[in-house]
Amino acid sequence: MPFPFRLRALSHSVAIGASLTLFAGQAAAADRPVQGGTLIYLEQQAHTNLYPPAGGFYPNGGILNQITDKLTWQNPQTLQVEPWIAESWTSNAEKTEYTFKLRPNVTFSDGTPLDANAVAKNFDTYGLGNKQNRLPVSEVINNYARSEVVDPLTVKFYFSKPSPGFLQGTATIGSGLVSLSTLARNFDALGDARHIIGSGPFVVSDEKLGREVDLVARKDYQWGPKNSPQQGRANLDAIKIIVTPEDSVRIGALLAGQSDLIRQVQAYDEKQASDQQFPIYAPPTRGVNDSLSFRPDNPLVADLHVRQALLHATNSQQIVTTLFSANYPQATSVLAKSAAGYVDLSAQLKYDPEQAKKLLDEAGWQPGSDGIRQKAGVKLALTVYESLPQPQNKEVLQLVAQQWKQVGVALEVRAGDAGSRTLDNLDPSKTPLTVSEVGRADPDVVKSMFYPDNRDALLQKGGSSSKVKSFRDEKLNAILTAISAETDAQKRLTLVGDAQRYLIANAYNIPIFEEPQVFASAPWLKGLRFEAVGRPAFYGVWLEKH
Amino acid sequence: MTRYLVNRFGQALLVLWAAFTVSFVLLQVLPGDAILIKFQNPDLGLSPAQIEEMRQIYGASTPFWQQYLHTLLAMLQGDFGYSVQAGVPVSSLIAENFPATLRLALPGFALALLIALLLAFASSLTGLRGLRNALQSLPSLFIALPTFWLGIALIQIFSFQLRWVPVINPGVWVGLILPIITLAIPISAPLAQILIRSIDSVQTQPFVAVARAKGASQRRVLLHHVARNALLPTLTIAALLLGELIAGALITETVFGLSGLGQLTQQAVNNQDVAVLQAIVMISASGFVLVNLLVDAVTPLLDPRLTHSQGVLS
Numbered sequence: 001m002p003f004p005f006r007l008r009a010l011s012h013s014v015a016i017g018a019s020l021t022l023f024a025g026q027a028a029a030a031d032r033p034v035q036g037g038t039l040i041y042l043e044q045q046a047h048t049n050l051y052p053p054a055g056g057f058y059p060n061g062g063i064l065n066q067i068t069d070k071l072t073w074q075n076p077q078t079l080q081v082e083p084w085i086a087e088s089w090t091s092n093a094e095k096t097e098y099t100f101k102l103r104p105n106v107t108f109s110d111g112t113p114l115d116a117n118a119v120a121k122n123f124d125t126y127g128l129g130n131k132q133n134r135l136p137v138s139e140v141i142n143n144y145a146r147s148e149v150v151d152p153l154t155v156k157f158y159f160s161k162p163s164p165g166f167l168q169g170t171a172t173i174g175s176g177l178v179s180l181s182t183l184a185r186n187f188d189a190l191g192d193a194r195h196i197i198g199s200g201p202f203v204v205s206d207e208k209l210g211r212e213v214d215l216v217a218r219k220d221y222q223w224g225p226k227n228s229p230q231q232g233r234a235n236l237d238a239i240k241i242i243v244t245p246e247d248s249v250r251i252g253a254l255l256a257g258q259s260d261l262i263r264q265v266q267a268y269d270e271k272q273a274s275d276q277q278f279p280i281y282a283p284p285t286r287g288v289n290d291s292l293s294f295r296p297d298n299p300l301v302a303d304l305h306v307r308q309a310l311l312h313a314t315n316s317q318q319i320v321t322t323l324f325s326a327n328y329p330q331a332t333s334v335l336a337k338s339a340a341g342y343v344d345l346s347a348q349l350k351y352d353p354e355q356a357k358k359l360l361d362e363a364g365w366q367p368g369s370d371g372i373r374q375k376a377g378v379k380l381a382l383t384v385y386e387s388l389p390q391p392q393n394k395e396v397l398q399l400v401a402q403q404w405k406q407v408g409v410a411l412e413v414r415a416g417d418a419g420s421r422t423l424d425n426l427d428p429s430k431t432p433l434t435v436s437e438v439g440r441a442d443p444d445v446v447k448s449m450f451y452p453d454n455r456d457a458l459l460q461k462g463g464s465s466s467k468v469k470s471f472r473d474e475k476l477n478a479i480l481t482a483i484s485a486e487t488d489a490q491k492r493l494t495l496v497g498d499a500q501r502y503l504i505a506n507a508y509n510i511p512i513f514e515e516p517q518v519f520a521s522a523p524w525l526k527g528l529r530f531e532a533v534g535r536p537a538f539y540g541v542w543l544e545k546h
Numbered sequence: 547m548t549r550y551l552v553n554r555f556g557q558a559l560l561v562l563w564a565a566f567t568v569s570f571v572l573l574q575v576l577p578g579d580a581i582l583i584k585f586q587n588p589d590l591g592l593s594p595a596q597i598e599e600m601r602q603i604y605g606a607s608t609p610f611w612q613q614y615l616h617t618l619l620a621m622l623q624g625d626f627g628y629s630v631q632a633g634v635p636v637s638s639l640i641a642e643n644f645p646a647t648l649r650l651a652l653p654g655f656a657l658a659l660l661i662a663l664l665l666a667f668a669s670s671l672t673g674l675r676g677l678r679n680a681l682q683s684l685p686s687l688f689i690a691l692p693t694f695w696l697g698i699a700l701i702q703i704f705s706f707q708l709r710w711v712p713v714i715n716p717g718v719w720v721g722l723i724l725p726i727i728t729l730a731i732p733i734s735a736p737l738a739q740i741l742i743r744s745i746d747s748v749q750t751q752p753f754v755a756v757a758r759a760k761g762a763s764q765r766r767v768l769l770h771h772v773a774r775n776a777l778l779p780t781l782t783i784a785a786l787l788l789g790e791l792i793a794g795a796l797i798t799e800t801v802f803g804l805s806g807l808g809q810l811t812q813q814a815v816n817n818q819d820v821a822v823l824q825a826i827v828m829i830s831a832s833g834f835v836l837v838n839l840l841v842d843a844v845t846p847l848l849d850p851r852l853t854h855s856q857g858v859l860s
Contacts, residue, residue: 040714040715042714046813048587049584049587054587056588057587131599134600134603136585136592136596186633188630188633189633190633191631191632191633191634192632192633192634208642208805209632209634209639209642209805210632210805210809210810210813211803211804211805211809240715242714242715242803243803244714244803245800245803246698246800246801246803248698248701248702249698249701249713249801249802249803252701252702252705252706253705253706253713253714255706256705256706256709258705258712258713258714258715259714417815417816420576422582422583422586423582425586426586438588453593455588463593464586464592464593464594465594466594
């Protein structure tokens with residue numbers, strides 16, 4: 001049951017990164033991979049909790065993608081779902097039942113078998129959560145009801161409502177399979193990487209909390225994805241993931257030969273690397289663009305005119321050309337061009353400060369003596385917290401603040417590492433805006449971001465915050481739930497288009513740019529690949545003699 | 547003398563208790579809490595009710611005074627509680643990070659002292675006015691250097707350009723060379739300034755003139771007569787510089803990616819990990835109190851006059 005549609009978007013995706021990755025692949029096929037060696041990989045931030053469904057955070061995904069396998073493999077080139085731990089699968093027409101046949105003789109690194117029972121326990125936990133161990137539900141699994149172990153190598157899943165996104169969900173970073181002993185632990189204990197027992201090509205051998213995670217290759221690994229160019233054990237013997245928060249130290253260490261690969265290369269450092277023939281990789285994350293989302297419960301932005309004015313006061317092209325490189329395409333919709341069901345809405349996203357001023361005038365906001373607009377003695381002054389994982393987010397927000405000032409709106413940018421940030425971000429009266437971005441190569445991604453039971457970017461009543469007074473958009477929620485339950489692939493994509501149009505028509509979201517994950521490697525590093533949403537896979541990597 | 551030390555010790559205990567109480571109250575009234583910050587993760591998508599459940603499980607809803615007494619008694623028994631963020635006992639986090647910070651801070655401080663002494667004596671000894679002025683203005687320059695910038699500059703020059711020492715994955719001591727220099731230079735500045743000033747003021751004292759009249763060389767006068775007297779104020783300042791040392795260590799550890807109390811503090815502040823912060827406050831306060839006790843114990847040895855008149859310097 002292959003993935004039912006192709007993405008025309010892929011052909012004109014972020015060409016630079018994609019073609020480089022392809023080149024690396026072809027080059028690797030021509031050369032003989034060298035076995036052995038230790039990869040020194042510099043990370044920008046320390047990992048947080050490594051419960052697989054929390055794998056969306058870039059540093060977490062970078063570790064989980066090496067130590068866990070998934071039921072299925074989403075081919076990063078075609079986005080087809082292909083065999084991995086599951087050799088084959090079937091589902092009913094309603095998409096309420098899925099049956100997977102597993103590959104025999106797969107074991108977790110603690111020696112326990114990866115069989116139907118283990119897979120069932122994994123998805124029971126990810127689909128329903130585990131209150132006792134405080135393990136929450138995964139955002140990529142919708143309408144899950146129960147599992148059934150048919151025989152040691154056959155597992156069946158039942159859903160209360162159609163769940164067409166489930167098959168792709170089994171291929172995502174959040175669905176890494178872990179041993180029963182890992183699932184028996186408390187959520188708290190999963191902050192220690194040594195506690196995550198997977199069946200992946202690498203195993204955690206050591207961790208210095210907040211500083212370093214060491215991985216070693218599993219010698220007996222024999223179950224890579226069926227169509228992966230790499231088979232058998234990984235080429236590398238070991239990987240050292242070292243947290244190096246300072247941008248200039250990461251790029252400097254790479255160019256000085258002290259490291260083989262770094263993540264989060266700032267756009268202004270890219271030239272330094274490419275000038276010295278150090279390849280840059282910029283795989284797309286194929287989801288909701290790096291954007292600002294409004295909290296309409298806040299009276300300042302409750303008026304559609306105000307939100308539309310700020311949408312047209314935002315000059316995303318200036319942001320991209322001032323702060324970024326060709327690897328960061330300007331956004332043309334809520335979703336990236338390479339996302340499933342993308343529709344081009346650039347006509348509705350035009351930068352038009354005159355239109356913005358007109359809209360604000362109409363809404364009754366008059367310029368005050370200090371240039372900031374006022375209405376009934378209240379200033380149109382908004383607050384937003386920077387988001388640390390997003391590239392140059394502080395600079396982006398400061399530029400947005402400058403742009404909005406031109407039309408008489410004040411935007412205060414607050415530091416992303418403040419303890420009060422989490423609390424304030426749940427209170428629409430304190431944060432009328434939030435930074436939003438999430439990657440997933442499935443139509444469900446738009447639901448993940450905006451549905452009240454998931455990420456709840458708009459803060460709806462009954463969602464993630466008890467501070468919301470009344471805002472709830474049932475029409476939006478209906479479209480989002482329909483996406484996650486529509487079994488007809490074509491209709492599902494149409495619904496994704498509807499969701500994007502609806503979000504922009506209501507000016508709930510201001511798309512800025514399509515977020516890649518940008519890496520730079522030493523010229524002697526070969527065979528680096530990325531899963532469908534830009535998390536690195538070190539399985540096929542090897543280090544040329546140098 | 548004994549009574550003087552007992553008094554000082556009693557005061558020290560009082561200071562520690564005050565530090566505990568004030569920090570406990572402040573950490574409690576901060577908006578938000580560690581449990582919320584940990585579980586309000588967009589990847590997890592928990593509802594407010596579920597997060598409230600977590601809070602119950604963690605016992606974050608017991609009355610304030612109960613928490614205070616519980617924490618105080620536990621600390622007296624050496625139990626620093628649990629880090630919500632890392633999910634491990636605070637004592638093991640401290641045990642993992644404290645030695646690393648000591649390895650950075652002690653040599654850093656020693657080097658700062660050495661630089662200060664060298665600068666002060668060199669500038670008092672040299673006869674050349676120009677050189678003397680240059681040396682005397684160095685501390686101001688050192689103070690003006692941001693630790694952050696200094697660390698990155700040292701890395702760029704010595705690690706990336708000259709390639710003398712690696713920053714990534716170095717041996718324990720090799721990896722400390724640049725951080726120790728980074729930490730020492732800004733701290734050496736105030737020490738050198740105080741020392742230069744005290745040397746200048748001691749030089750004008752009558753006993754120095756007497757020593758000179760007896761035919762002692764400038765160097766001998768400096769080392770035997772002036773130094774002992776000039777060290778007193780420097781020592782007092784050195785005790786006060788402990789705070790600088792902690793702040794400097796935090797920045798240095800971040801720039802060089804070292805483990806230690808500095809980066810532990812930074813993460814605990816971001817995550818409002820109250821138990822960890824409380825422990826760090828107590829460690830810093832203890833260090834502060836201990837250094838001041840030592841200074842009070844040592845000063846009478848440097849200046850015999852102090853043993854007869856108590857607490858001149860207090």
